[in-house]
Amino acid sequence: MKLTSKGRYAVMALVDLAKFNSINPVSLRDISLRQGISLDYLEQIFSKLRKKEIVQSVRGIQGGYVLNKKAKEIKLTNIFDAVDEKVKTVQCKKESKKGCNGRSSKCLTHDLWDELENHINNFFEKKSLEDLIKDNFERRI
Amino acid sequence: MKLTSKGRYAVMALVDLAKFNSINPVSLRDISLRQGISLDYLEQIFSKLRKKEIVQSVRGIQGGYVLNKKAKEIKLTNIFDAVDEKVKTVQCKKESKKGCNGRSSKCLTHDLWDELENHINNFFEKKSLEDLIKDNFERRI
DNA sequence: TATAAACCTGACTAATTTAGTCAAGTATAT
DNA sequence: ATATACTTGACTAAATTAGTCAGGTTTATA
Ligand code: FES
Ligand code: FES
Numbered sequence: 001m002k003l004t005s006k007g008r009y010a011v012m013a014l015v016d017l018a019k020f021n022s023i024n025p026v027s028l029r030d031i032s033l034r035q036g037i038s039l040d041y042l043e044q045i046f047s048k049l050r051k052k053e054i055v056q057s058v059r060g061i062q063g064g065y066v067l068n069k070k071a072k073e074i075k076l077t078n079i080f081d082a083v084d085e086k087v088k089t090v091q092c093k094k095e096s097k098k099g100c101n102g103r104s105s106k107c108l109t110h111d112l113w114d115e116l117e118n119h120i121n122n123f124f125e126k127k128s129l130e131d132l133i134k135d136n137f138e139r140r141i
Numbered sequence: 142m143k144l145t146s147k148g149r150y151a152v153m154a155l156v157d158l159a160k161f162n163s164i165n166p167v168s169l170r171d172i173s174l175r176q177g178i179s180l181d182y183l184e185q186i187f188s189k190l191r192k193k194e195i196v197q198s199v200r201g202i203q204g205g206y207v208l209n210k211k212a213k214e215i216k217l218t219n220i221f222d223a224v225d226e227k228v229k230t231v232q233c234k235k236e237s238k239k240g241c242n243g244r245s246s247k248c249l250t251h252d253l254w255d256e257l258e259n260h261i262n263n264f265f266e267k268k269s270l271e272d273l274i275k276d277n278f279e280r281r282i
Numbered sequence: 283t284a285t286a287a288a289c290c291t292g293a294c295t296a297a298t299t300t301a302g303t304c305a306a307g308t309a310t311a312t
Numbered sequence: 313a314t315a316t317a318c319t320t321g322a323c324t325a326a327a328t329t330a331g332t333c334a335g336g337t338t339t340a341t342a
Contacts, residue, residue, distance in 0.1 A: 060310030
């Protein structure tokens with residue numbers, strides 16, 4: 001089970017954005033340089049974040065992105081959802097009555113994986129961008 | 142983040158094994174048929190489980206595998222560890238002082254991913270094979 | 283003692299996914 | 313005007329996964 005770079009970068013970039021989110025929009029170029037993430041890749045990521053209304057874009061010179069909500073209201077769940085970083089523990093379609101391996105019913109471990117998926121998603125639902133900035137700030141005192 | 146088939150199958154197969162683990166060893170052929178997992182793939186998986194002393198093999202006709210410990214003492218952690226299904230949330234080497242993207246220090250979100258990794262591993266450390274069989278039994282009453 | 287069931291091992295491969303790159307735009311402050 | 317910065321879509325190399333395949337070796341039992 002591993003976290004992909006897309007998800008990791010999305011959160012990294014938003015923490016960066018939130019930290020520098022004073023009055024001016026933050027350009028992807030700056031985030032790219034500060035966090036060492038490819039600019040082209042960031043563009044893909046922010047395009048998705050914008051579509052899900054997590055950030056707002058400001059075009060032209062001095063442009064960039066700003067948060068579209070309060071940091072407190074942006075949960076990891078929202079971020080991951082926006083960039084399609086989903087937690088997937090089962091192979092079977094969840095809605096379907098069929099099990100994995102094309103079986104006619106759910107397998108012996110299906111409930112376990114469901115439980116695991118919830119356990120992980122809980123973590124994401126609890127953590128907000130604000131929490132992350134705070135942690136980050138406190139660590140630096 | 143997704144769970145791979147190898148990990149899912151390893152647990153599935155062991156639950157099956159534990160359920161039929163009366164006196165006789167259980168053959169991979171039987172597990173393969175009951176759970177719909179490729180026999181060749183199961184062989185790879187059980188080879189690893191045996192090396193980590195989670196199961197014991199009995200060769201020859203009427204052979205198969207038996208649990209090498211009590212179901213209570215086999216945790217998901219042990220199973221996943223045996224088949225190299227590891228939880229990996231960070232990109233950087235954990236021991237190293239360097240961060241991801243080859244940076245000189247840990248990134249803004251490193252602590253978060255560490256926390257996530259622990260959160261997931263906790264789940265695996267708590268669940269034993271016995272728990273799984275029990276759940277499975279109770280559901281069928 | 284021949285045979286078949288079952289474990290054992292290593293190499294190979296197709297398909298998928300990831301982690302980007304690249305190219306060609308459009309909008310806007312100065 | 314022009315440079316900065318967002319916007320979009322297509323493309324690709326590398327890595328990983330989920331197996332398959334081809335050979336073994338061991339041992340109960342007829
Ligand atoms: S994981 Fe859902 S049926 Fe196996
Ligand atoms: S995840 Fe460890 S430094 Fe970024």
